[in-house]
């Protein structure tokens with residue numbers, strides 16, 4: 702596996718960062734996850750826009766122009782074998798003497814990018830859907846920043862794994878649903894797709910946007926609004942989205958079947974439309 706570290710490509714085994722990197726010491730950095738299908742980067746403009754948003758959120762100057770990022774990412778994809786890949790792009794506030802305050806003067810940020818083969822969910826999982834649990838959302842109030850300091854998300858996701866599930870759906874203030882520990886969540890009721898608003902309580906997912914665009918184009922009714930905790934007790938369907946999982950049905954929540962307990966009509970439709978959309982985008986960029 703070839704990775705990119707601070708201007709150089711190298712085998713992952715050779716990539717090293719100093720122990721005083723602020724990403725290691727404070728989790729002081731941000732990241733992006735970008736899929737590439739048939740070596741075409743998916744929605745790069747949108748991912749780079751969110752990267753800029755996260756950098757602005759932590760007051761870290763962007764070390765590259767979008768053109769430079771595009772060059773680096775495409776070069777990395779070329780150097781790796783798989784046709785479908787996903788890119789993890791990490792930027793930290795660099796290496797400095799340990800102090801919570803920003804280094805003064807600023808130091809070079811650390812930039813690490815790696816690519817892994819992208820394996821989208823297998824047909825069995827698409828057919829069965831996944832299990833999820835709910836838990837209080839105990840994260841901070843800037844969940845719109847894609848920060849590397851993911852300890853709450855790590856602990857929340859592990860709760861799901863310990864319960865034999867795939868994801869934890871988060872409930873803020875015992876009142877409303879925000880998102881999953883590593884995904885966005887949609888609810889379906891009476892043929893209407895319900896999406897939580899993109900605010901500081903959730904990460905504005907790139908896949909979330911694709912789903913709503915697809916819904917608009919295909920006359921699928923949707924509403925963007927707060928989803929009350931009580932609405933989770935009787936949804937027709939629950940859907941999970943992320944760049945690596947695309948769209949999946951959640952068929953069991955807190956040990957209870959969701960709707961019929963099988964992936965529903967909205968999931969089947971959106972999954973098909975998502976695959977069509979991907980093909981379409983890839984055709985246009987090739």
Ligand code: PDD
Pocket residue numbers: 734854880881882883884885903904905906907908909942943944945
């Ligand atoms: N996670 N919300 C959270 C907390 C996430 O971590 C993710 C994605 C999403 C979905 O965003 P997108 O559609 O842009 O992938 C929502 C990625 C896959 C990760 O951190 O590995």
